Amino acid sequence: MKKTIGLILIFLLPALIVYLLFFEPEYKPTKLELLKQSLQQKKKSAVDHSKFAELNKKFEHPQDVTKTCISCHNKRDIEVMATSHWRWLVDEYMEGRGIISLGKRNTINNHCISISGSEGSCNRCHIGYGYNSKNFDFTKSENIDCLSCHDNSGLYEKEKESAGYPKSNLDFTKIAQSVGRPKMDNCGYCHFNGGGGNNSKHGDLEEALYTANRNVDVHLARDGGSFDCVDCHTAENHNIKGRLYTVASMNRNRLLCEDCHTATPHNEGIINEHTTKVACQTCHIPIYAKVNQTKTFWDWSKAGKLQNGKPYVVHNEQGNDIYLSEKGEIRWESNLIPEYVWFKGTATHYLFGDSIKQVPVKLNEFNANYYAMNSKIYPVKVMRTIQPYDPVYIRLVSPKLWDKEEGKGAFWKDFDWAKAIDTGMKYINLEWSGKYGFVETEMYWLLNHMVSPKEQSLKCVDCHTRNNSRLKAINDVYLPGRDRSLWIDNTGIALILLVVFGVVVHGGTRIIYQRKKKNHEGDK
């Protein structure tokens, strides 16, 4: 028996040594490496628009460019006119409300409140020409602004306060000949500047991304993924992937990290397990507004103060407006730690006419918790605002803010809340009591951009810690390291103390008796 074992060992051991010395394990690229390889090929346009005779002419009006586009790309206009970028509405099922058409056209937010009555200014960011009132004709395809998204010359720019029309001195021929796949600045022109200034709204989308390094955003960084927005936000029939749950309601057409990275991208199983209930963003966006400041608080009730009868502005060191007569007091912050909430892919929204049931008024709610199917913990920026409401009907109001002229009721021209609210409410056909007050509101912005390099992602102990856990607001789940049953802990400690006490008493008694005995023997 021993002989056989010995023989086997003699043959096996050298074989093992040879194997270990000469056979290297086959190299298997990681999921991330495969992903990086697949992204090395950048898409190139197959056509050169500057060679087309149709575009080699002088365009009088921007609409002439659009008509020329449609003359070749026929029916694309119909696609565009079905999108939310054009309609400023999406028809969606909202829990407890049924099918609702909601979008920038009719929603309320806690930045500039609503576009109603101020379309001429706000709609600079509409992908159309001339959307200056609620009576805009959404069926006229020549008013589609193809260039705002497809200009690749970098020369195209929309005019201020002109309802989406471009500046008049532009070289439309050159711009039209440059068209192609949207670049970051096509999207960023509006999406980085929403809410009236760079990074004002999102906190994770801003102009610094044009030149950012990997520490700011691994995907968009020139020394990182070098992505364009549309590399991830792909489109089918002009319907672009990705939702924004300040207006979206349903769990559809979402763009997820998992689409590229899979649901289990980590080498360690225990980290992969977290993805059941923790969104990628939670650990990988540990901080936002990394370069420029974003608005976090806005007090409209302070608006309207004048100096020598004229409106005035106060800037902070970074050049952001912290007081404007038009807008009131605004707080800007950078390098922010997100707040964390449950999110299951759906949201409900405060709609005009809803009565206020809770303060702060939640303008969008995710209605999720640990137990909800598909719910995960997500990082959010919470925008907090004090904005006008009607204390008699107990609902938020829509003041008219902008107009080109004084005397039309616009708050930014006349600085009269009562008049502005009266005009605004008549415009949206909602009754108003004639009284106004100010109420606190909240809005939740999911953070998806400014993903940090993996070395900077959250560590276990950022959440799994007794005090100051990042997830202190998530209290419907047992988190090891953070949570415990005080009752069990105290009883357990009491039990241990009791045993120690018993040992000390019993041992002490033994020692005392031993000494007595020795003394006794000594006496003898």
Place this chain on the structure above:
Amino acid sequence: MKKVYIYRGFERFWHWTQAFLVFFLGFTGFEVHGSFSFFGFEQAVKLHIIAAYSLIVLIVFAIFWHFATGEWKQYIPTLENINKQIRYYITGIFQNAPHPVRKTALSKLNPLQRLVYLGLKIVLFPLMITTGILYLFYRFPQDETGIKITINNLSTIAYWHTIGAFLLVAFVIAHLYLITTGQTLTSNLKAMITGYEELEEEKEEVNNENTK
């Protein structure tokens, strides 16, 4: 008195490895619990899991050994002499009275030890291993199609695991003290290290019986 080979090699290996693992699991476990910080949470979790798997492997071997050698019979509980044993710990031990139950290679455990160790083997260890495995493999019932354990929250699992941990700490403290209650202060410890212990010979027992 006679030197008797009482703890065999595997038994000693099993005992000391288990002792180390239980101590280590307790240490890393209470760090994961948030009681203190030493390795750091992440490292503590990893070490705790490695130690847990090691303990499970060890226990599988120990179970096999107990049945293969018949040593499992050592843990059959008995109420015989249990009062004597309790009285010994309360009074007799102070007056240097002899141990009421004679220790032999065939019966190493006194009735109290039998009860406590059996409790460890069939209640506390299974509790810790079951809750530990659930702790590791528990999933929120997210997927309708897969195997579904309808435990909605980790808290119940974690609470029972914590209760078990406190009981084990209490046991270890009492156990460490009771080591000193052998024939001499260190005879039990020496026996578990070397395997040999000086035990009373058969003859003396006969004498004891007569004196009764």
